[in-house]
Amino acid sequence: xxxxxxxxxxxxxxxxxxxxxxxxxxxxxxxxxxxxxxxxxxxxxxxxxxxxxxxxxxxxxxxxxxxxxxxxxxxxxxxxxxxxxxxxxxxxxxxxxxxxxxxxxxxxxxxxxxxxxxxxxxxxxxxxxxxxxxxxxxxxxxxxxxxxxxxxxxxxxxxxxxxxxxxxxxxxxxxxxxxxxxxxxxxxxxxxxxxxxxxxxxxxxxxxxxxxxxxxxxxxxxxxxxxxxxxxxxxxxxxxxxxxxxxxxxxxxxxxxxxxxxxxxxxxxxxxxxxxxxxxxxxxxxxxxxxxxxxxxxxxxxxxxxxxxxxxxxxxxxxxxxxxxxxxxxxxxxxxxxxxxxxxxxxxxxxxxxxxxxxxxxxxxxxxxxxxxxxxxxxxxxxxxxxxxxxxxxxxxxxxxxxxxxxxxxxxxxxxxxxxxxxxxxxxxxxxxxxxxxxxxxxxxxxxxxxxxxxxxxxxxxxxxxxxxxxxxxxxxxxxxxxxxxxxxxxxxxxxxxxxxxxxxxxxxxxxxxxxxxxxxxx
Numbered sequence: 001x002x003x004x005x006x007x008x009x010x011x012x013x014x015x016x017x018x019x020x021x022x023x024x025x026x027x028x029x030x031x032x033x034x035x036x037x038x039x040x041x042x043x044x045x046x047x048x049x050x051x052x053x054x055x056x057x058x059x060x061x062x063x064x065x066x067x068x069x070x071x072x073x074x075x076x077x078x079x080x081x082x083x084x085x086x087x088x089x090x091x092x093x094x095x096x097x098x099x100x101x102x103x104x105x106x107x108x109x110x111x112x113x114x115x116x117x118x119x120x121x122x123x124x125x126x127x128x129x130x131x132x133x134x135x136x137x138x139x140x141x142x143x144x145x146x147x148x149x150x151x152x153x154x155x156x157x158x159x160x161x162x163x164x165x166x167x168x169x170x171x172x173x174x175x176x177x178x179x180x181x182x183x184x185x186x187x188x189x190x191x192x193x194x195x196x197x198x199x200x201x202x203x204x205x206x207x208x209x210x211x212x213x214x215x216x217x218x219x220x221x222x223x224x225x226x227x228x229x230x231x232x233x234x235x236x237x238x239x240x241x242x243x244x245x246x247x248x249x250x251x252x253x254x255x256x257x258x259x260x261x262x263x264x265x266x267x268x269x270x271x272x273x274x275x276x277x278x279x280x281x282x283x284x285x286x287x288x289x290x291x292x293x294x295x296x297x298x299x300x301x302x303x304x305x306x307x308x309x310x311x312x313x314x315x316x317x318x319x320x321x322x323x324x325x326x327x328x329x330x331x332x333x334x335x336x337x338x339x340x341x342x343x344x345x346x347x348x349x350x351x352x353x354x355x356x357x358x359x360x361x362x363x364x365x366x367x368x369x370x371x372x373x374x375x376x377x378x379x380x381x382x383x384x385x386x387x388x389x390x391x392x393x394x395x396x397x398x399x400x401x402x403x404x405x406x407x408x409x410x411x412x413x414x415x416x417x418x419x420x421x422x423x424x425x426x427x428x429x430x431x432x433x434x435x436x437x438x439x440x441x442x443x444x445x446x447x448x449x450x451x452x453x454x455x456x457x458x459x460x461x462x463x464x465x466x467x468x469x470x471x472x473x474x475x476x477x478x479x480x481x482x483x484x485x486x487x488x489x490x491x492x493x494x495x496x497x498x499x500x501x502x503x504x505x506x507x508x509x510x511x512x513x514x515x516x517x518x519x520x521x522x523x
Contacts, residue, residue, distance in 0.1 A: 220450030266303030296324025386423030437510035
């Protein structure tokens with residue numbers, strides 16, 4: 001017989017002898033006084049739940065904690081059923097959907113799963129039944145990556161209390177002999193629960209808290225001239241925003257491009273079109289849910305310096321954030337900060353108008369009020385301010401590109417890409433007056449143009465798409481886009497309504513064309 005085989009045989013006999021002694025000790029202990037009794041514990045580790053199993057191992061490896069309860073860990077193989085039957089206490093793991101079954105035990109972790117979907121497929125919702133039937137692609141929320149977003153489940157998002165796709169992993173502590181003191185398991189349960197609570201906010205805690213979503217709502221160009229301001233004041237938000245009014249009110253942050261001066265003073269600047277609204281309408285606009293407006297556009301200055309200063313004054317008095325315009329360049333580049341969760345910037349880069357008026361002429365400087373313009377190095381002012389904290393959402397509203405075009409021009413694309421590369425998390429465009437496509441740049445969402453939102457007297461642009469717009473509801477987890485919910489809108493003079501879902505077909509087609517073109521360029 002080889003020496004190694006002989007040694008193995010000896011070790012096996014020693015192991016069996018020790019095991020027999022442990023069983024004998026356990027039997028003797030059961031006949032001793034309760035205070036001196038040692039109760040033996042076994043654990044099944046299924047090797048499927050890494051973080052949870054590590055946590056339990058670490059807890060049980062603190063021998064003094066178990067000894068204080070009169071418990072010793074019985075180290076045996078999972079398949080050794082005889083040893084399990086000999087032990088007094090047994091710990092086993094379980095896994096189940098939150099609403100599928102209720103386990104008596106300790107929940108160590110909860111994982112939120114989402115059905116993932118390409119946003120260009122046009123779906124925003126699915127059913128719990130389809131998810132359980134394997135008809136959806138379910139992934140943990142932490143593994144959701146572009147180009148995919150999450151679907152709601154029976155209209156619930158991951159932040160809702162009744163969201164059904166929450167997978168829990170835990171342990172049950174069982175009495176295998178029925179002889180130990182009744183309080184023992186509850187004491188062990190309490191000790192394990194206390195250890196779990198002690199690290200619930202730490203890096204080693206397997207438990208996860210319910211995700212918190214931040215909802216951003218945005219529409220395109222809003223003109224409160226041509227009677228829209230008076231209608232808003234007289235009849236409320238639904239009079240001009242239609243069915244999207246409820247989204248403006250429900251969102252955490254609602255943003256628009258305000259395409260007019262807020263003034264009843266000043267002299268019209270020589271231009272093709274001059275727009276303004278009454279300052280009295282600003283409280284009504286704020287009451288509709290609008291938190292901030294982009295003023296870095298080609299109509300904020302339609303009534304000169306007086307109109308500009310009035311716009312700044314009345315918006316501030318109404319509590320509406322101002323994006324891209326200020327009393328000087330530094331103020332124009334300052335973001336609107338929303339509760340420390342999101343920061344919104346505004347910038348412009350629209351072409352010179354046919355009548356010769358140029359946005360560069362109203363660009364802000366160190367000592368001059370105006371707008372933030374890319375032609376005056378405005379993009380660099382924003383790039384220096386983007387956060388590196390992935391819990392902060394940096395949004396840029398951009399007014400630029402060519403009007404009445406289906407795709408962004410290369411110069412505009414270069415500006416957007418530079419902003420994304422520097423840390424912007426979401427870009428929303430305006431100025432073309434028609435809906436353009438959506439795409440991911442560096443895994444960040446970019447909406448090239450939402451088109452018109454409220455813009456009276458656009459009947460003569462129907463064939464061009466001037467009476468069709470896009471309203472978006474976006475659900476973010478930190479700075480990661482989870483939910484993508486677009487709504488087509490239809491303009492009828494100064495009133496807007498939600499259009500049939502099939503009206504999104506053009507938006508999806510343009511977005512797919514962008515994706516195809518970018519894919520070919522990468523090859």
